[in-house]
Amino acid sequence: MNLILLEPHDVAQNGQALLRDQRRLTHLREVHRAQPGDTLTVGCANGLIGKAELTAIGPDQATLRWEHLGEPPPPALPVHLVLALPRPRMLARTLEHVTALGVKRMTLLHTKRVEKSYWQSPELRPEKIHQHLVLGLEQARDTVMPSVTLVKGFRAFLDEHLPALLAQGRGLVAHPGMASPCPRGINEETVLFIGPEGGFIDWEVDQLLNAGCEGMHLGPRILRVETAVTALLSRLF
Incomplete structure (x- = not known):
């Protein structure tokens, strides 16, 4: 603390x-x-x-x-993180890590490879999410509470949330096998999409790319979600 x-x-x-x-x-x-x-x-x-x-x-x-x-508190990262819902134990650590790094806008999203049972986890109760966000703020000497939105349907996300998100800034989809490497040191408003363990399915990637997002990768290694999130935010910003 x-x-x-x-x-x-x-x-x-x-x-x-x-x-x-x-x-x-x-x-x-x-x-x-x-x-x-x-x-x-x-x-x-x-x-x-x-x-x-x-x-x-x-x-x-x-x-x-x-x-x-x-x-004043430290500056926020210019990013909206859209994260496929991780397994509960990983979710807790990830919320703390990304909050400490300065993420202020998050969407937790259901995708094909997200287990439906994850949505029943006590870690998604508002008081538990708040607890993890507070731990991240205390670690980083920050005071500005992030916002976290839960979206349980990918199709609903495409129709109801994605256009408004992409109006905020550049969309980047982190996915193994994409042609372009992850950019370095950008400072523009960005919407960063990170899939679950196992990645997005092809249809989900296609929908995001067709909406105007750019695909990119972190190299040949397959990383845990909490590792990939930290690596991507550090490299991007």
């Missing part, structure tokens, strides 16, 4: 914040070994970053008094 993210329910009056959840309290005690008088990095959700003094800490509550909140 490189930043304590203060959400609206944490903030009290007179420039103070109260932390009552055991996850953050345990981290303060066991990792930071924080004591009253210590200065910690804090940030308001979707707001600014600064310093706060720990004024008290006990088994059930910690009190912070912020000194100055004037630093």
